[in-house]
Amino acid sequence: MTTPLKSILIIGATGSVGRPIxxxxxxxxSFTVTILTRASSSAKFPAGVPVKTISDAYTTAELTTAFTGHDAVVSAISTGPVTKDDLAFRIIDACLAAGVRRLIPSEFGANNLDPRATSLVPVYALKGKMLKYLIERAAASKGKLxxxxxxxxxxLDWGLNPAASGNFLGIDVKRRKxxxxxxxxxxxxxxxxxNTGxxxxxxxxxxxxxxxxxxFLSDFVTTPRxxxxxxxxxTGEKWAVEEKQSAPRIRELKAQFDAxxxxxxxxLLALSFVGDVEVGYDFEKEGKVWNGELGLPVQRLDEVVKGAIELAKAAE
Known part of the structure; x- marks a missing residue:
């Protein structure tokens, strides 16, 4: 039987990804949780939770020292920082050096090993490269990592919350458009x-x-319509709807990213969900859903939408 993982360290604990985790x-x-933060952060953490602070450089040596003594590391760093300056790779190297037994990398989106996703969104390609590196290094460790x-x-709960996502999916609950x-x-x-947490x-x-x-997680599968x-x-209202084509916008965004x-x-991330592009997001169709095995609570579209409407009313 596998030895339990008890001492858990989380990076990025107060971001959109990290908070629910x-x-x-x-x-x-059964968990003892420690938070790792950077020196310049002004984030507030729950009382009584140990916090380790390292420099903004997140060097491999500093990460190794911070990770030592922990069974598992959860990386919940947001998309920008984790895909720049090889930080994701340094986290993997530090886990190996520190003797960490389990790493959950900062992914939480598409299947980053799927060419349909990586060919459309550059950060999926970057995260896919990271995941391949992690798989290779873990295999070479012969079970140590x-x-x-x-x-x-x-x-969707995040995407319909303008304060959190800036109306990421192009749906403005407050203005009904x-x-x-x-x-x-x-x-x-x-x-x-x-449920992700x-x-x-x-x-x-x-x-x-x-x-x-x-x-792969999927509370339900839905469409923008x-x-x-x-x-x-x-809401009992007819919303204002603007119809657009994604192909020209995708070309424009890719050119901006390349520049x-x-x-x-x-x-590009938003259009990968709501545009007519195939990135393998229908995990139920792909046959890769773990909600049942992990015993996650059932969630439904109408319940999530109801929560977004109530949030919008409370903000008025």
Missing amino acids: LSALLAEP TWTSISCGSW ATIWDSGRARFSVTTSG FAVARALLHPELSENKQI EILESLERQ GDFNATFG
Whole structure:
């Protein structure tokens, strides 16, 4: 039987990805959780949780020292920092040097080993390169380091919260308007941020189940038009809808990214969900859903939409 993972260190604990993961880790009594933060951070952390601070450079030596003594490391660093300056690779090297037994890298989106995804969105290609490196280094360690990769599709609760995502999917709940790209029938998996956090905690709680596995999550599969229909039905209003074509915008964003504008990646990420492009986001169709094995609570589209409407009303 696999030795339990008890001492967990999380990086990026207060970001959009990290907050629900930290909450789930702290709720598991068998875990001892430590937060790693950079020196310049002004983030506030829960009382009583140990915090380690290192320089903004995140050097391999500093990471190794911080990781030493921990069974598992969860990287919840946001897309920008983790894909720049080889930070993701330094985290892997430091885990090996520190004797960490399990690493959950910062993915939480598409299948970053799928050419359909990596050919459209540059950061998926960067994360795919990182995951391949992790798989190779873990295999070479002969079991000393193991990994769990988590792909959760879209966080619709986050995407419908303008304060968190800036109306990432082009759906403005407060103003009752939406942009529909192409047919509006692109199917993509949705996992709530809360269930993503639960999945991380339960993958670590059952290390033998999740060892060296890609874990795909899907609370449900939906389309932009289904989301809009639920919003209109629950608000009792007809929304203002603008129809657009994604192909010209994708070409424009790729050119911007190639010219050095990293911010263009967020537009590409959004269109990878809502445009008529095939990136393998329908995890149920792909046959790769772990919600049942991990015992995640059932979530439904109308429930997530209801929460977004209530949030918008509270902000008025």
